[in-house]
Amino acid sequence: xxxxxxxxxxxxxxxxxxxxxxxxxxxxxxxxxxxxxxxxxxxxxxxxxxxxxxxxxxxxxxxxxxxxxxxxxxxxxxxxxxxxxxxxxxxxxxxxxxxxxxxxxxxxxxxxxxxxxxxxxxxx
Amino acid sequence: xxxxxxxxxxxxxxxxxxxxxxxxxxxxxxxxxxxxxxxxxxxxxxxxxxxxxxxxxxxxxxxxxxxxxxxxxxxxxxxxxxxxxxxxxxxxxxxxxxxxxxxxxxxxxxxxxxxxxxxxxxxxxxxxxxxxxxxxxxxxxxxxxxxxxxxxxxxxxxxxxxxxxxxxxxxxxxxxxxxxxxxxxxxxxxxxxxxxxxxxxxxxxxxxxxxxxxxxxxxxxxxxxxxxxxxxxxxxxxxxxxxxxxxxxxxxxxxxxxxxxxxxxxxxxxxxxxxxxxxxxxxxxxxxxxxxxxxxxxxxxxxxxxxxxxxxxxxxxxxxxxxxxxxxxxxxxxxxxxxxxxxxxxxxxxx
Ligand code: HEM
Numbered sequence: 001x002x003x004x005x006x007x008x009x010x011x012x013x014x015x016x017x018x019x020x021x022x023x024x025x026x027x028x029x030x031x032x033x034x035x036x037x038x039x040x041x042x043x044x045x046x047x048x049x050x051x052x053x054x055x056x057x058x059x060x061x062x063x064x065x066x067x068x069x070x071x072x073x074x075x076x077x078x079x080x081x082x083x084x085x086x087x088x089x090x091x092x093x094x095x096x097x098x099x100x101x102x103x104x105x106x107x108x109x110x111x112x113x114x115x116x117x118x119x120x121x122x123x124x
Numbered sequence: 125x126x127x128x129x130x131x132x133x134x135x136x137x138x139x140x141x142x143x144x145x146x147x148x149x150x151x152x153x154x155x156x157x158x159x160x161x162x163x164x165x166x167x168x169x170x171x172x173x174x175x176x177x178x179x180x181x182x183x184x185x186x187x188x189x190x191x192x193x194x195x196x197x198x199x200x201x202x203x204x205x206x207x208x209x210x211x212x213x214x215x216x217x218x219x220x221x222x223x224x225x226x227x228x229x230x231x232x233x234x235x236x237x238x239x240x241x242x243x244x245x246x247x248x249x250x251x252x253x254x255x256x257x258x259x260x261x262x263x264x265x266x267x268x269x270x271x272x273x274x275x276x277x278x279x280x281x282x283x284x285x286x287x288x289x290x291x292x293x294x295x296x297x298x299x300x301x302x303x304x305x306x307x308x309x310x311x312x313x314x315x316x317x318x319x320x321x322x323x324x325x326x327x328x329x330x331x332x333x334x335x336x337x338x339x340x341x342x343x344x345x346x347x348x349x350x351x352x353x354x355x356x357x358x359x360x361x362x363x364x365x366x367x368x369x370x371x372x373x374x375x376x377x378x379x380x381x382x383x384x385x386x387x388x389x390x391x392x393x394x395x396x397x398x399x400x401x402x403x404x405x406x407x408x409x410x411x412x413x414x415x416x417x418x419x420x421x422x423x424x425x426x427x428x429x430x431x432x433x434x435x436x437x438x439x440x441x442x443x444x445x446x447x448x449x450x451x452x453x454x455x456x457x458x459x460x461x462x463x464x465x466x467x468x469x470x471x472x473x474x475x
Contacts, residue, residue, distance in 0.1 A: 001178040002428060010409060011171050018167060021274035021369040031276055031366035033376070034359060050378065053357040061296035110358045111272040111286045115293060 034109055037101040046077045046084055046091070060088060060116075089121045097123060127318070130332035134340050137392055138385050145384035154384050155364055156373040162391035169398025174406050185425065187418040209418050216417040223414050230256055251312070259309035262302040263338075265289065269300070273358075273365040295350060303346055310339050334402055337393050344386040356380030 001007060016023075025031075045052045047059070063086040066072050074083045084091050096102045099122045107113065145154040188209055206215045207222065222228045235249035269285055272278050290298035314335050317327040347354035360376035361383055367374040397403065409415065442449070442456055449456050 001175060002182045003178065007174060007178045007410075011174055014170065014406070015167060021271060024275055025366070025369050028276065028370075030370055030372055031363065033363050050357075053359070053378070054355040054380070055352070057296045058352065058355075106359055109276065109278075109362055111278050111283045112297070113283070113287060
């Protein structure tokens with residue numbers, strides 16, 4: 001091979017860069033799925049757990065628009081067959097009163113950092 | 125037709141992932157086996173290709189006409205020639221760096237225009253350069269941001285990049301500027317092939333397939349993030365990704381089908397990479413018009429594959445046969461007497 005003194009170091013850098021995730025996690029403990037602290041007094045969230053996992057941000061976004069722009073305040077939950085106040089702090093954080101052990105556990109793992117808390121309280 | 129066939133090919137890949145991971149339920153194949161295979165093929169294929177290129181002949185230095193070589197007549201004052209046509213190693217490193225980081229050659233892209241009266245004019249055209257730049261950098265940012273699925277704890281840089289990229293705070297989850305821009309750039313790169321007649325003429329499936337593949341990866345990713353029925357829970361995705369990089373693969377429950385489509389298309393891209401024009405990623409470092417300093421007037425560059433030839437010069441030949449040549453009346457360069465004198469002189473010196 002010609003110019004091996006340039007090409008070989010280049011290929012070593014290439015291999016190191018593209019295997020970054022493999023060696024970055026070396027020595028770290030094997031990844032465990034997050035454990036969440038769920039509210040004890042209730043069995044269910046306001047919608048099904050699967051729905052909440054994928055759609056809670058959309059739900060909050062809709063609530064915000066409906067509350068702030070259209071002035072409605074109540075959300076009818078088919079699952080629970082009851083009304084909930086469309087409020088981030090007064091509803092979600094009423095049951096999930098431990099942001100660090102609930103919301104943040106998931107968000108930290110996926111580099112999600114909702115800016116909502118710049119304005120909203122974490123406790124009712 | 126070439127574009128349509130390429131599109132059908134990529135759509136078929138999407139259907140394969142949907143049937144395999146969805147209808148047939150062989151998630152392990154699409155989530156573990158194919159991705160591992162893809163990474164292996166990518167890295168080994170890339171290195172093999174580069175070594176193969178390294179073994180082929182390196183041409184003679186190619187002086188490009190963009191500037192005078194460093195050592196030129198005193199009247200040429202152009203200091204850019206140090207980058208355009210460098211004669212030194214440092215200048216060549218500079219030229220390579222700007223080529224790789226800023227695509228300087230694309231910056232010189234020109235457009236041919238035919239004016240009335242059969243005039244041909246060349247004018248500068250920077251669109252390709254600017255959209256290529258946008259495409260490559262947003263792609264890089266997206267790939268780095270995706271490392272959030274493959275690292276734990278997530279390095280601060282990645283979290284920071286995530287925040288900067290989503291700083292517009294429109295939509296929930298917030299729109300990433302990079303994923304919006306990459307769509308615009310990909311759109312340009314594709315439409316260019318559709319609507320510029322000369323581009324359309326030379327475009328092959330090998331040009332369309334990578335474009336459609338990357339567009340599908342980006343669209344499936346954005347669907348997964350923003351659009352209701354395609355959304356997926358990211359926690360099991362992280363579990364799967366971490367399982368892969370820590371060599372304890374698992375296929376957790378609850379990953380949406382969109383993810384498998386996204387992941388399968390990505391695996392195909394990796395496998396296709398070493399065999400496609402995408403290898404310009406490594407190839408750019410081996411471009412002979414960019415990486416060879418123009419120093420053929422200062423340095424001797426022996427042909428590296430010269431066969432070691434046994435030499436017998438005319439001088440040696442005459443030395444061997446001088447007496448016989450003189451006897452046969454053949455002309456010689458050094459007459460016999462001189463030889464005799466020289467030898468006698470040498471003899472005297474020895475004494
Ligand atoms: C060529 C490589 C890839 C490209 C160009 C790409 C592109 C994208 C884009 C543009 C998005 C939209 C949101 C964003 O920008 O983050 C996205 C989302 C996503 N991608 Fe990829 N992707 C690639 C590889 C992967 C891989 C290897 C995984 C496996 C873990 C993956 C998993 C995801 C997931 C889970 C989302 C949804 C993120 C969310 O909901 O916030 N992607 N992808």
